[in-house]
Amino acid sequence: MSRSIWQSRRRRGRGRQQNPAFRQSDSSERYTTATSKSPQDSGHHDAEAPSTSSGTAGESSVPELPGFYFDPEKNRYFRLLPGHNNCNPLTKEGIRHKEMESRRLQLLQQEDRQKKKITRMGFNASSILRKKQLGFLNITNYCRLAHELRVSCMERRKVEIQSSDPSALASDQFNFILADTSSDRLFTVNDVQIGGSKYGIINLQGLKAPTFKVHMYENLYFTNRKVNSVCWASLNHLDSHILLCLMGLAETPGCATLLPASLFVSNHQAGTDQPGVLCSFRIPGAWSCAWSLNTQANNCFSTGLSRRVLLTNVVTGHRQSYGTNSDVLAQQFAVKTPLLFNGCRSGEIFAIDLRSPSQAKGWKATHIFHDSAVTSVRVLKEEQYVMASDMAGKIKLWDLRATKCVRQYEGHVNEYAYLPLHVHEEEGILVAVGQDCYTRIWSLHDAHLLRTIPSPYPTSKANIPSVAFSPRLGGPQGAPGLLMAVQQDLYCFSYSSFCPGNLEEDRWE
Numbered sequence: 491m492s493r494s495i496w497q498s499r500r501r502r503g504r505g506r507q508q509n510p511a512f513r514q515s516d517s518s519e520r521y522t523t524a525t526s527k528s529p530q531d532s533g534h535h536d537a538e539a540p541s542t543s544s545g546t547a548g549e550s551s552v553p554e555l556p557g558f559y560f561d562p563e564k565n566r567y568f569r570l571l572p573g574h575n576n577c578n579p580l581t582k583e584g585i586r587h588k589e590m591e592s593r594r595l596q597l598l599q600q601e602d603r604q605k606k607k608i609t610r611m612g613f614n615a616s617s618i619l620r621k622k623q624l625g626f627l628n629i630t631n632y633c634r635l636a637h638e639l640r641v642s643c644m645e646r647r648k649v650e651i652q653s654s655d656p657s658a659l660a661s662d663q664f665n666f667i668l669a670d671t672s673s674d675r676l677f678t679v680n681d682v683q684i685g686g687s688k689y690g691i692i693n694l695q696g697l698k699a700p701t702f703k704v705h706m707y708e709n710l711y712f713t714n715r716k717v718n719s720v721c722w723a724s725l726n727h728l729d730s731h732i733l734l735c736l737m738g739l740a741e742t743p744g745c746a747t748l749l750p751a752s753l754f755v756s757n758h759q760a761g762t763d764q765p766g767v768l769c770s771f772r773i774p775g776a777w778s779c780a781w782s783l784n785t786q787a788n789n790c791f792s793t794g795l796s797r798r799v800l801l802t803n804v805v806t807g808h809r810q811s812y813g814t815n816s817d818v819l820a821q822q823f824a825v826k827t828p829l830l831f832n833g834c835r836s837g838e839i840f841a842i843d844l845r846s847p848s849q850a851k852g853w854k855a856t857h858i859f860h861d862s863a864v865t866s867v868r869v870l871k872e873e874q875y876v877m878a879s880d881m882a883g884k885i886k887l888w889d890l891r892a893t894k895c896v897r898q899y900e901g902h903v904n905e906y907a908y909l910p911l912h913v914h915e916e917e918g919i920l921v922a923v924g925q926d927c928y929t930r931i932w933s934l935h936d937a938h939l940l941r942t943i944p945s946p947y948p949t950s951k952a953n954i955p956s957v958a959f960s961p962r963l964g965g966p967q968g969a970p971g972l973l974m975a976v977q978q979d980l981y982c983f984s985y986s987s988f989c990p991g992n993l994e995e996d997r998w999e
Contacts, residue, residue: 557569559582559585570582587949590949591948591949594944594945594948594949597942597944598944598946601646601943601944602646610635618632618635618636618639634918634933637918637919638919638933640970640985641917641919641940641941642931642940643985644971644972644983644984644985646943646983647699647702647982647983647984648702648979648980648981649697649702649704649980649981649982650701650702650703650704651692651704651706651980652704652705653706653708658708659706659978660978661683661978662680662682662683662688662978663680663681663952663977663978664680664956664975664976664977664980665680665681665687665956666679666717666720666956667679667692667956667957667958667973668720668722668958669694669958669960669963669973670722671722671728671729672728672729672962672966673694673958673960673962673963673964673965673968674693674695674964674965674968675692675693675694675751676691676692676694676704676958677689677690677691677720677722677732677751678690678691678692678975679717685714686713686714686715687713687714687717689708689732689749690706690708690709690754691706691751691754692704692706692980693705694963694964694965695964695965695968696964697963697964697968697969697982698964699984702982702984708754709754714739715737715739715742716736717734717735717736717737718735718736718737718776718777718778718908719734719735719776719777719778719779720732720733720734720735720779721779721780721781722781723748723791724781724783725748725789725804730750730751730752731748731749731750731751732748732749732751733747733749733779734746734747734749734779735776735778735779735793736776737775737776738774738775743774744772744773744774744775744776745770745771745772745773745774746770746776746779746791746793747768747769747770747771748768748769748770748771748804749768769804771802773793774795775795776795777794777795777796777817777818777819778793778794778818778819778820778821779791779792779793780792780821780822780823780830781823782823782830783825784824784827786844786845787801787823787828787830787844789803789804789805790802790804791804792821792823792830793821794817794818794819794820794821794832795817795818796817797814797816797817798811798812798813798814799811799812799814799818799821799830799832800812801830801844810847810848811848812842812848812853814834815834815836815838816834816835816836816838818833818834819833819834819863819864819865819908820832820833820864820865820878821833821867822867822868824841824869824873825873826873827873828843828844829842829843829856829873830844831856831867831869831876832867833860833864833865833866833867833878834863836863837859837860837861837863837864837880838857838860838864839857839858839859839860839864839867839876839878839888840854840855840856840857840858841854841855841856842854842855843855856893858876858878858893860878860880860882860884860886861880861882861884862881862882863880863881864878864879864880865880865881865904865908865909865910866879866909866910866911868911868913870913870915873890874889874890874891875887875889875890875896876888876890877911877920878911879909879911879922880904881904881905881906881907882904882905883903883904883905883924884898885898885899885902885920885922885932886898886899887899887937897937898937899922899932899937899939900937900939901924901939901942902922902924902930903924903925903926903928904924905925906925907925907951907954909922909923909954910922912957912958912959913934914959914960914961915934916961917959917961918933918934918935919932919933919934919940919959920932920933920934921957921972923954923955923956923957925951926949927944927945927949927950927954927955927976928942928943928944929945929955929972929974930942930943931943943972943974943983945976946976946979947976947977953976953977954976955974955976956974956975957974958972958973959971959972959973960973963982969984969985970985971983971984971985
């Protein structure tokens with residue numbers, strides 16, 4: 491009798507364990523009860539670091555259950571459905587996007603609300619000036635810290651763009667912007683609704699507070715091909731042309747085009763510009779381009795192709811080809827030395843000695859390596875250091891004499907996109923836009939992250955901002971600031987009155 495009662499109880503217990511609905515509700519109630527006992531710990535964690543992925547539940551005191559998502563607001567678990575269901579209301583990708591959007595909106599509110607920002611602990615405007623007066627800071631460190639504080643206090647202002655075709659401004663989306671050497675012109679590549687791209691030049695001479703108005707001058711030069719790379723070219727004079735690398739389409743091969751800046755109305759200045767000639771060179775599969783300001787490679791430009799580098803003289807038409815082991819995605823000429831630096835998809839960074847013929851064996855002057863595809867290479871002014879970034883989100887400063895990495899800049903996000911670097915040695919800062927649509931500014935001196943600027947638009951591949959920084963936006967008399975182009979809008983981050991800009995000029999310059 492007792493044996494039959496024991497067997498029936500055992501069967502009932504086994505049925506309870508095998509019932510998925512009972513097991514799900516039991517685990518949900520158990521973990522809900524566990525989390526309700528320590529609400530202070532979870533609340534403190536969420537306040538310090540906003541979650542950016544669906545795995546944040548595993549990082550807190552709440553364990554992560556396979557196939558379930560823990561909502562900290564409702565303090566309970568929810569089941570994740572398979573991602574192939576189109577009607578699925580809850581997926582890991584959707585949860586991650588929702589959390590990233592919530593964090594972006596939170597940072598935007600902090601940007602608008604917090605006017606006075608501190609880049610380093612213990613260094614605000616008054617303390618920097620006080621330490622300078624007491625002799626604790628020399629003039630070099632004082633200028634650097636003061637400029638870092640000014641950069642951290644830049645305020646966002648929307649720029650009003652005037653054009654002869656206002657309807658196009660409301661529909662065309664910015665794809666790329668590039669400021670010239672004097673920062674009084676901005677070359678733009680815009681994607682049009684009907685397909686293809688449209689080029690324009692924005693005159694920045696009217697970019698002044700408090701109105702922030704500029705004028706865009708367009709040209710009816712369209713292309714239905716992808717623009718891989720853009721740089722300013724100095725053929726007739728400084729920044730007289732724009733060099734573009736266009737991908738091939740169907741039976742149309744790729745090419746490199748020299749577009750005269752004089753074709754735009756903004757450059758019709760009396761006695762300064764003469765009508766230029768549009769030059770096109772049939773160069774298939776060009777990934778990158780660079781214009782040479784070196785006297786030993788005068789009137790020459792380089793294009794990075796699949797497994798080779800092509801050096802072209804615009805005047806004579808002479809070409810010189812250098813074979814490589816990988817696609818060349820980034821290039822820049824040195825000015826003092828006859829070297830051309832290249833970054834490859836394989837992660838290799840090498841320099842070509844322009845004095846050596848391509849048939850010779852010793853034309854490779856430098857060898858350094860990244861672990862992922864190199865997307866940007868920037869040569870510093872003294873030409874003893876090279877800054878490079880890759881598709882793993884790594885930004886490294888290389889010493890060319892010792893051929894080793896001397897500094898690494900943390901925080902950049904990139905997985906597969908072609909994202910450029912913006913190095914400004916005069917101001918001592920490094921600017922880069924990540925694939926997460928955040929613009930980050932570092933100190934060149936010690937790789938300290940000075941500021942993280944969220945995008946005004948939701949995070950997506952189509953909304954990655956394009957930026958340009960200059961200490962003199964609009965020309966020699968312009969004000970310092972950062973320009974950000976995203977979708978149809980242009981924003982200017984100008985220096986704020988809360989920072990040491992109100993100090994006497996001879997005290998911080």
